[in-house]
Amino acid sequence: xxxxxxxxxxxxxxxxxxxxxxxxxxxxxxxxxxxxxxxxxxxxxxxxxxxxxxxxxxxxxxxxxxxxxxxxxxxxxxxxxxxxxxxxxxxxxxxxxxxxxxxxxxxxxxxxxxxxxxxxxxxxxxxxxxxxxxxxxx
Numbered sequence: 001x002x003x004x005x006x007x008x009x010x011x012x013x014x015x016x017x018x019x020x021x022x023x024x025x026x027x028x029x030x031x032x033x034x035x036x037x038x039x040x041x042x043x044x045x046x047x048x049x050x051x052x053x054x055x056x057x058x059x060x061x062x063x064x065x066x067x068x069x070x071x072x073x074x075x076x077x078x079x080x081x082x083x084x085x086x087x088x089x090x091x092x093x094x095x096x097x098x099x100x101x102x103x104x105x106x107x108x109x110x111x112x113x114x115x116x117x118x119x120x121x122x123x124x125x126x127x128x129x130x131x132x133x134x135x136x137x138x
Contacts, residue, residue, distance in 0.1 A: 004093045005091060005092060005093050006057075006090065006091050006092075006093050007057075007091065012055045012056075012057055012090045012091055013053075013055045015055070015090050015093070015095070015098075016053050016054075016055030016087035016090050016098070017033060017035070017043060017044070017053055017055075018095075019087055019090075019095050019098050019100070020043075020044060020051065020053050020085050020087060020100070021033070021044065021046075022095075023100060024044070024046040024047075024051075029046045029047035029049070030046065030047070031044045031045070031046035031051070032044060032045050032046070041068075041070045041071055041073075041074040042071060042074065042082070048080075048081050049081055049082075049083050049104075050074060050078070050081050050082050050083065051083045051084075051085050052067070052071050052075075052082075052083070052084050052085070053085050053087060054084060054085070054086050054087070055087050055090050056086065056087065056088045056089075056090065057089075057090055057091030058088065058089060058091060059088050059089065060086055060088055065084065065086070067084075067115070072112070072115065075108060075112055076109075076112055079104075079105060079106075079108065079109050080105070082104070082108070083102060083103065083104040083108070084102070084103040084104070084108060085100060085101070085102050085103075086099075086100070086101040086102075086103070087099070087100055088100075088101070
C-alpha cells in the first residue's frame with residue numbers, strides 16, 4: 001500500500017479493500033475480493049463473512065452510510081454473516097493511521113431498523129465532459 005496522500009475515490013476504495021484483506025488475513029481468515037463478480041452483494045467474502053467495505057478519506061462520524069438495495073436486503077436477511085467495515089482516514093495514505101470500525105450482528109440490525117429508503121438518479125459526468133467544462137470555465 002502507498003503512504004502518499006490519495007484524492008481519487010478509486011484509490012481510496014482500493015486502499016481500504018487492501019487494508020481489510022490484510023486485517024482479515026492477520027485474524028486467520030482469507031478474504032476474497034468479489035467486486036465485479038456477478039451476484040456478489042458486497043466487496044469481500046472472508047470466512048463466513050460477507051463484508052461491505054465503506055472507505056472514507058477522513059471520518060464518517062455523524063454521516064449516513066449508503067447501502068445498495070441488494071446490500072440492505074442481504075444485511076437484513078443474513079445478520080449472522082453480513083458485516084459493514086468502515087475504513088477511515090484513508091486519504092492520508094498511511095495504512096498504519098487507518099481506522100477500522102466493524103458493524104455486524106445485533107448492532108448492525110439496530111441501525112438497519114432506522115434505515116430510510118431513498119430513490120435517486122445519478123447523472124454521469126464522463127472525464128471528457130468534465131475536462132471540457134473545466135477548460136471552458138476554468
